[in-house]
Amino acid sequence: METIEQMIQKKAYELGYEKCGIIPISLMEGYAERFQERLQKVPESRAFYQGQQRLVNPLEVYPWAKSVVVLTVPYGKYKIPEEVKGRIAKAYLFDVRIDRSTKEYQNNRALEKYMQKLGLKVETNEKFGVVGMRWAAMEAGVGIIRRNNFLYTESGSWVHLEAWITDREMELKETNNVPQCPKGCNRCMAACPTKSLSDPYTMLPTACISFLTTFGGRNLPQEPLRKSFGECIYGCDICQDACPMNRGKWKGKEEFPNLSGLAPELTPENILNMTEDFYVEKVQSKFFYLSPEELWKWKVDVLNYMRNNYVESYKPLIIKACNNKNEKIREMAKLICNELCLK
Ligand code: SF4
Ligand code: SF4
Structure with a gap:
């Protein structure tokens, strides 16, 4: 039995x-x-x-x-939809x-x-x-x-x-066939752009891009690490993508419900232009680490992305953001204008 x-x-x-x-x-x-x-x-x-x-x-x-x-x-x-690949x-x-x-x-x-x-x-x-x-x-x-x-x-x-x-005493061990990390491998640590992952099994969460671009992102304009975020807008997969033990593991064959329709709205340009209503209705419930009041954090994250991956078409968007009603968005946009000499 x-x-x-x-x-x-x-x-x-x-x-x-x-x-x-x-x-x-x-x-x-x-x-x-x-x-x-x-x-x-x-x-x-x-x-x-x-x-x-x-x-x-x-x-x-x-x-x-x-x-x-x-x-x-x-x-x-x-x-993974192309519009969000490597960014979310x-x-x-x-x-x-x-x-x-x-x-x-x-x-x-x-x-x-x-x-x-x-x-x-x-x-x-x-x-x-x-x-x-x-x-x-x-x-x-x-x-x-x-x-x-x-x-x-x-x-x-x-x-x-x-x-x-x-509430019941139970025990049933699973089985796995997963090999240990290869001796001497440190690719994940070497790949971490902020050095949050400094040693094996050792990280400083408050220096992690995943923390700083989501629930921990309180003051990104004054965060020196922001310049090393690369293409990350919301979260970071870099130490997992760098890992040889993940090679060939992503199959990417099936559609995730409602994602292909939403992804075009999550380009850097569209996030920066996103309305509060659209954010609350379509985005926040999915990416719930940021609250319904925190669309501004997404926009600050995107401005930082635009700085780190600057192309000429971002210029009018960054300049326009200098007059945004949100103080943090204005602060980030003005900093970037100074850093990249945009006028
Ligand atoms: S998620 Fe990104 S920032 Fe965080 S430890 Fe991994 S590579 Fe570093
Ligand atoms: S990159 Fe992967 S296999 Fe290598 S040390 Fe890090 S976790 Fe282990």
């Missing part, structure tokens, strides 16, 4: 999940230790990681938690966490219902997770964490992670 763990795993596979492992909650203790080590190694990251405390001690938030079910959802099968990070383009139009979101809801039907009390946080998910996935045998801090399965690092805590 099948155990309850096997029933959950079987259901996950039927729904199309790539991997499904289950670990006792006690295996998250190692994450708490690693977390403290990281704070000591990179003290500047303390303020950032304070916000993650709820992930470190799940038992404080959910005293009834007994196990963690952790799963991967590959997204490398999707086509892939995990955000193919974000399925709250996008009800995706099969993956519906699968997440179906799996939760199934576990509840089995009599389990379960809890997840669709947007930001209930536990340190990469750690949980590694402990559950779902994959390995590489030196660039990403979790890899046989699909490379192009996988979303989902997790639930449950």
